[in-house]
Amino acid sequence: MTTAAGGVLVIAAHPDDPEFLAGGTVARLAREGREIAYVIVTNGNKGSGDRNVTSVELIPIREEEQRQAARVLGVQGVEFLGYEDGELEDTRDLRLDISREIRRWRPDLIITLNPYRTYSNFPGWHRDHRTTARVVLDCVYPLARDHLSFPELLPDYEPHKVNFVGCSTGRSDGRAPLKMRST
Numbered sequence: 001m002t003t004a005a006g007g008v009l010v011i012a013a014h015p016d017d018p019e020f021l022a023g024g025t026v027a028r029l030a031r032e033g034r035e036i037a038y039v040i041v042t043n044g045n046k047g048s049g050d051r052n053v054t055s056v057e058l059i060p061i062r063e064e065e066q067r068q069a070a071r072v073l074g075v076q077g078v079e080f081l082g083y084e085d086g087e088l089e090d091t092r093d094l095r096l097d098i099s100r101e102i103r104r105w106r107p108d109l110i111i112t113l114n115p116y117r118t119y120s121n122f123p124g125w126h127r128d129h130r131t132t133a134r135v136v137l138d139c140v141y142p143l144a145r146d147h148l149s150f151p152e153l154l155p156d157y158e159p160h161k162v163n164f165v166g167c168s169t170g171r172s173d174g175r176a177p178l179k180m181r182s183t
Protein backbone atom coordinates (compact mmCIF):
# COMPACT_ATOMS: atom_id res chain seq x y z
CA MET A 1 0.00 0.00 0.00
CA THR A 2 1.51 3.33 -1.05
CA THR A 3 -0.08 6.70 -0.47
CA ALA A 4 1.22 10.22 -0.21
CA ALA A 5 2.03 11.38 3.29
CA GLY A 6 -0.96 12.95 4.97
CA GLY A 7 -3.54 12.46 7.64
CA VAL A 8 -5.33 9.14 8.08
CA LEU A 9 -8.87 8.71 9.37
CA VAL A 10 -10.13 5.26 10.37
CA ILE A 11 -13.94 5.16 10.39
CA ALA A 12 -15.31 1.99 11.98
CA ALA A 13 -18.58 0.73 13.41
CA HIS A 14 -17.46 -0.50 16.84
CA PRO A 15 -14.74 -0.02 19.43
CA ASP A 16 -12.16 -2.74 18.48
CA ASP A 17 -12.91 -2.75 14.73
CA PRO A 18 -9.81 -0.68 13.84
CA GLU A 19 -7.46 -3.10 15.59
CA PHE A 20 -9.21 -6.26 14.39
CA LEU A 21 -9.40 -5.17 10.80
CA ALA A 22 -6.48 -2.82 10.18
CA GLY A 23 -4.33 -2.78 13.32
CA GLY A 24 -1.09 -3.68 11.55
CA THR A 25 -1.62 -1.04 8.89
CA VAL A 26 -2.50 1.60 11.49
CA ALA A 27 0.65 0.78 13.48
CA ARG A 28 2.81 1.00 10.38
CA LEU A 29 1.31 4.31 9.25
CA ALA A 30 1.80 5.74 12.76
CA ARG A 31 5.43 4.60 12.73
CA GLU A 32 5.87 6.39 9.40
CA GLY A 33 4.78 9.59 11.11
CA ARG A 34 1.26 9.84 9.72
CA GLU A 35 -1.28 11.68 11.85
CA ILE A 36 -4.11 9.22 12.57
CA ALA A 37 -7.56 9.56 14.15
CA TYR A 38 -10.44 7.15 14.67
CA VAL A 39 -14.15 7.81 14.33
CA ILE A 40 -16.17 5.05 16.01
CA VAL A 41 -19.78 5.18 14.88
CA THR A 42 -21.65 3.10 17.49
CA ASN A 43 -21.34 2.92 21.25
CA GLY A 44 -20.54 -0.82 21.17
CA ASN A 45 -23.13 -1.59 23.83
CA LYS A 46 -24.01 -5.06 22.48
CA GLY A 47 -20.48 -6.39 22.14
CA SER A 48 -20.08 -8.70 25.12
CA GLY A 49 -20.84 -12.30 26.01
CA ASP A 50 -20.72 -11.50 29.74
CA ARG A 51 -24.23 -11.99 31.20
CA ASN A 52 -23.27 -9.91 34.24
CA VAL A 53 -22.63 -6.69 32.35
CA THR A 54 -25.42 -4.38 31.13
CA SER A 55 -25.41 -2.40 27.89
CA VAL A 56 -25.16 0.82 29.91
CA GLU A 57 -22.13 -0.47 31.82
CA LEU A 58 -20.50 -1.68 28.63
CA ILE A 59 -20.31 1.70 26.87
CA PRO A 60 -17.59 3.36 29.00
CA ILE A 61 -15.65 0.08 29.23
CA ARG A 62 -15.46 -0.30 25.48
CA GLU A 63 -14.68 3.39 24.97
CA GLU A 64 -11.79 3.17 27.38
CA GLU A 65 -10.50 -0.06 25.78
CA GLN A 66 -10.63 1.70 22.41
CA ARG A 67 -8.76 4.76 23.67
CA GLN A 68 -6.05 2.59 25.20
CA ALA A 69 -5.66 0.45 22.07
CA ALA A 70 -5.44 3.58 19.94
CA ARG A 71 -2.78 5.01 22.23
CA VAL A 72 -0.70 1.83 21.92
CA LEU A 73 -0.76 2.07 18.12
CA GLY A 74 0.13 5.79 18.09
CA VAL A 75 -3.29 7.18 17.14
CA GLN A 76 -3.79 10.83 18.08
CA GLY A 77 -7.56 11.14 18.46
CA VAL A 78 -10.65 8.98 18.96
CA GLU A 79 -14.14 10.35 18.33
CA PHE A 80 -17.30 8.41 19.32
CA LEU A 81 -20.53 9.20 17.48
CA GLY A 82 -22.64 7.18 19.94
CA TYR A 83 -25.11 5.42 17.64
CA GLU A 84 -26.86 2.34 19.04
CA ASP A 85 -24.84 -0.85 18.46
CA GLY A 86 -26.53 -3.30 16.09
CA GLU A 87 -29.17 -0.83 14.93
CA LEU A 88 -27.24 1.38 12.54
CA GLU A 89 -29.23 2.70 9.60
CA ASP A 90 -28.22 4.74 6.56
CA THR A 91 -29.89 7.98 7.65
CA ARG A 92 -29.36 11.65 6.85
CA ASP A 93 -28.14 12.17 10.43
CA LEU A 94 -25.45 9.52 10.00
CA ARG A 95 -24.38 10.87 6.62
CA LEU A 96 -24.21 14.36 8.10
CA ASP A 97 -22.16 13.19 11.10
CA ILE A 98 -19.65 11.28 9.00
CA SER A 99 -19.35 14.08 6.43
CA ARG A 100 -18.68 16.49 9.31
CA GLU A 101 -15.94 14.23 10.73
CA ILE A 102 -14.29 13.92 7.31
CA ARG A 103 -14.36 17.70 6.94
CA ARG A 104 -13.09 18.16 10.50
CA TRP A 105 -10.11 15.75 10.26
CA ARG A 106 -9.43 16.40 6.53
CA PRO A 107 -7.58 13.11 5.89
CA ASP A 108 -5.58 12.14 2.82
CA LEU A 109 -6.52 8.49 3.42
CA ILE A 110 -9.63 6.94 4.95
CA ILE A 111 -9.61 3.35 6.15
CA THR A 112 -13.01 1.80 6.69
CA LEU A 113 -14.86 -1.50 6.58
CA ASN A 114 -16.23 -3.54 3.68
CA PRO A 115 -19.69 -2.61 2.39
CA TYR A 116 -20.36 -6.14 1.06
CA ARG A 117 -21.47 -9.38 2.63
CA THR A 118 -19.83 -12.34 0.94
CA TYR A 119 -19.48 -15.94 2.05
CA SER A 120 -15.83 -15.58 3.03
CA ASN A 121 -15.90 -11.99 4.28
CA PHE A 122 -16.71 -12.59 7.93
CA PRO A 123 -16.50 -8.92 9.01
CA GLY A 124 -19.05 -8.12 6.31
CA TRP A 125 -21.60 -10.32 8.09
CA HIS A 126 -22.23 -7.58 10.66
CA ARG A 127 -24.82 -5.12 9.37
CA ASP A 128 -23.22 -2.20 11.26
CA HIS A 129 -19.99 -2.85 9.36
CA ARG A 130 -21.70 -2.86 5.98
CA THR A 131 -23.77 0.22 6.81
CA THR A 132 -20.75 2.13 8.09
CA ALA A 133 -18.69 1.33 5.01
CA ARG A 134 -21.49 2.19 2.59
CA VAL A 135 -22.15 5.53 4.28
CA VAL A 136 -18.45 6.39 4.48
CA LEU A 137 -18.06 5.81 0.74
CA ASP A 138 -21.13 7.97 0.08
CA CYS A 139 -19.67 10.71 2.24
CA VAL A 140 -16.22 10.62 0.62
CA TYR A 141 -17.98 11.22 -2.67
CA PRO A 142 -19.93 13.39 -2.96
CA LEU A 143 -21.21 14.55 0.43
CA ALA A 144 -18.04 15.68 2.22
CA ARG A 145 -16.53 17.02 -0.99
CA ASP A 146 -19.32 19.23 -2.32
CA HIS A 147 -20.18 22.53 -0.69
CA LEU A 148 -23.86 22.31 -1.62
CA SER A 149 -24.21 19.06 0.34
CA PHE A 150 -25.09 19.70 3.99
CA PRO A 151 -24.89 23.52 3.76
CA GLU A 152 -25.49 23.62 7.53
CA LEU A 153 -21.90 22.40 7.99
CA LEU A 154 -20.61 25.68 6.58
CA PRO A 155 -18.69 27.76 7.49
CA ASP A 156 -17.28 25.61 10.32
CA TYR A 157 -16.61 22.50 8.20
CA GLU A 158 -15.36 23.34 4.75
CA PRO A 159 -15.62 20.68 1.98
CA HIS A 160 -12.75 18.21 1.77
CA LYS A 161 -11.56 15.85 -0.95
CA VAL A 162 -10.18 12.51 0.27
CA ASN A 163 -7.47 11.13 -2.01
CA PHE A 164 -7.44 7.45 -0.99
CA VAL A 165 -9.88 4.99 0.60
CA GLY A 166 -9.01 1.56 1.96
CA CYS A 167 -11.74 -1.00 2.69
CA SER A 168 -10.75 -3.81 5.04
CA THR A 169 -11.74 -7.12 3.48
CA GLY A 170 -11.95 -10.16 5.72
CA ARG A 171 -11.03 -13.53 4.25
CA SER A 172 -11.81 -17.09 5.20
CA ASP A 173 -8.21 -17.60 6.34
CA GLY A 174 -8.73 -14.90 8.98
CA ARG A 175 -6.51 -12.31 7.32
CA ALA A 176 -7.96 -8.88 6.67
CA PRO A 177 -6.09 -7.14 3.84
CA LEU A 178 -6.92 -3.63 2.77
CA LYS A 179 -8.22 -2.91 -0.71
CA MET A 180 -7.00 0.54 -1.72
CA ARG A 181 -8.66 2.89 -4.20
CA SER A 182 -7.73 6.37 -5.31
CA THR A 183 -10.86 8.55 -5.30
Ligand SMILES: [Zn+2]
Residues within 6 Å of the ligand: 013, 014, 017, 126, 129
Ligand atom coordinates in the same frame (compact mmCIF):
# COMPACT_ATOMS: atom_id res chain seq x y z
ZN1 LIG B 1 -17.44 -4.44 14.65
